[in-house]
Amino acid sequence: MNQIRHSFVGKLMVLLGVIVLAVVIMIVVSFQHSQRVIQATNTLRDTGMRINQYSHRANTSFLTMDDQSNMWVGLQGYGDQSLSQATFNQIKAAEGSLNQSLQDLAPLMTKANDQTLLRHAMQDANRYEGYFSQVEKLNATDHKAAQQIMFITNSAVSNALTSDLNRLEAIGKTIVEQNTVNTLTDAMSQERIILFGGVIIVLFALGIMFFTYILLRPLSLIAKRVHQISxxxxxxxxxxxxxxxxxxxxxxxxxxxxxxxxxxxxxxxxxxxxxxxxxxxxxxxxxxxxxxxxxxxxxxxxxxxxxxxxxxxxxxxxxxxxxxxxxxxxxxxxxxxxxxxxxxxxxxxxxxxxxxxxxxxxxxxxxxxxxxxxxxxxxxxxxxxxxxxxxxxxxxxxxxxxxxxxxxxxxxxxxxxxxxxxxxxxxxxxxxxxxxxxxxxxxxxxxxxxxxxxxxxxxxxxxxxxxxxxxxxxxxxxxxxxxxxxxxxxxxxxxxxxxxxxxxxxxxxxxxxxxxxxxxxxxxxxxxxxxxxxxxxxxxxxxxxxxxxxxxxxxxxxxxxxxxxxxxxxx
Structure with missing residues (x-):
């Protein structure tokens, strides 16, 4: 009996094996896409959002520092020491926030171009802080020289640092957008794979039902004839x-x-x-x-x-x-x-x-x-x-x-x-x-x-x-x-x-x-x-x-x- 060609049991086992293989493939592919979605989500949370946050904080801190520096130089000569001191404190706070944000960005920059841009931004920040140190020393003794440095000499460094920080913030936005697009793409791919796999499984299941009906139909005839013989x-x-x-x-x-x-x-x-x-x-x-x-x-x-x-x-x-x-x-x-x-x-x-x-x-x-x-x-x-x-x-x-x-x-x-x-x-x-x-x-x-x-x-x-x-x-x-x-x-x-x-x-x-x-x-x-x-x-x-x-x-x-x-x- 085991040597019968086209065995009924063998046919059913082949069909079921194909369905099981299709399900396994669909599960493996879905798992891989799920891992990619999870990885993209983690990257979005751990890298993109943090780069975006730190670069935005650095840019905001520099804008505050630059605005308050100009205001502080402009307040000299009005005799309001309390306002001048409060403005100076805001400058120092913004300076500390800027430096801390740039340091936080350092371990997150993995590409060579991004690292070069970050180093350039740090150098521009140091140059800006150097000019401000000169302004700080001259503001009380030689106010015109301090204004010259603050409003004219320092403008090129300020513009360069502003450009660097804007580019860093753009990098963070680009990473967030790219990871978001990757997540959506993987999710859509997974949806198509699951839909296609489901259709295949349904078709194979219908095929098995029809094939089983064709194979088992002679049994009903045999049962009917056996009943007549009985x-x-x-x-x-x-x-x-x-x-x-x-x-x-x-x-x-x-x-x-x-x-x-x-x-x-x-x-x-x-x-x-x-x-x-x-x-x-x-x-x-x-x-x-x-x-x-x-x-x-x-x-x-x-x-x-x-x-x-x-x-x-x-x-x-x-x-x-x-x-x-x-x-x-x-x-x-x-x-x-x-x-x-x-x-x-x-x-x-x-x-x-x-x-x-x-x-x-x-x-x-x-x-x-x-x-x-x-x-x-x-x-x-x-x-x-x-x-x-x-x-x-x-x-x-x-x-x-x-x-x-x-x-x-x-x-x-x-x-x-x-x-x-x-x-x-x-x-x-x-x-x-x-x-x-x-x-x-x-x-x-x-x-x-x-x-x-x-x-x-x-x-x-x-x-x-x-x-x-x-x-x-x-x-x-x-x-x-x-x-x-x-x-x-x-x-x-x-x-x-x-x-x-x-x-x-x-x-x-x-x-x-x-x-x-x-x-x-x-x-x-x-x-x-x-x-x-x-x-x-x-x-x-x-x-x-x-x-x-x-x-x-x-x-x-x-x-x-x-x-x-x-x-x-x-x-």
Missing amino acids: DGDFSVEALHVKNKDEIGVLAESYNEMVNRLREVLISVSDSAQHVVAASQELMANASQTSVATERIAENIQEVATGAEKQTSSTHAAVSTISEIGMSAQEISKRTKSAAATSVDATALSNQGLVAIQQVYDAMVGIQSQVRELASNVSALENHSQHIGEIVSVISEISGQTNLLALNAAIEAARAGEYGRGFAVVAEEVRKLAEESAASSKQIADRIHSIQTEMSATVELTSSVQQKVENGMNDVQTAGAAFTNIQRGIQEVAQQIEEVSSVVERMSVGTLDANQSMKIVSDLTSGAFTSTRNVSEAAQEQLASMEDIAASATELSRMAETLQEKLSHFKV
């Missing part, structure tokens, strides 16, 4: 199944079994008719012999004149009994052949039961693999939920950033003219936060679509599992039908054994009758010399004929019973 109808047509797998072998075995059972029933029916005819003929001969024997007993005085006639009659009886014996031997041979055929039919039914059990075992393996597939799809759904949680965290960060930008704008509005630069920066931060929130919402919508499709996949997997269970029930029903067939074959075999036993007894009776008729023939030959011996022989012959008549009656009754049993079968 009702005794052997006139069913042969099954024509094109399958080359276990089901095709099962159909061929079924056809061979039905043909052999039909031959056995026809043979047994013919044998029963022969037995009835032979028993009736035996009864007629026995009756005739009994009448002749009685006439011999009554007309013992006429034995001499009728001896020749009696001898002829006994010879005819011997010939008839010999024919009966030959018929009995032929019946015995046919019953033995029918018994051997019933043994072959039992073996074929056992093969059918083995094939049904193999199909059932294969369906059990399919059910286990479908359950494992459902478990893998559920795990993938859990991963998509985890990604949704990460996107929710990003949305919350965007909301908090938007709130901070709003607070910064309010504080800038309170500062008036001096906070105008802060207001512009706060507006940019707010826009960036809104864009991040919109992107996070799109990602969340994509994740929700993925989760919906995964739920549909779980339902489809459950449907496939239910189909497999239905197939297992059909296979069990077919197995029960084969068991009924086997039981019917055993009953027929038992009846054949009974017929064989009766035929053997009939054969023994005919041998006895033949021997008795030979004795009668010998007695009639000597009737001329001993009428007493003829009379005694006639009495013995009468008793033998009565036994033969009784045996013939019993044989006829058993043959009629066998015919009645066979009448329930339609061939």
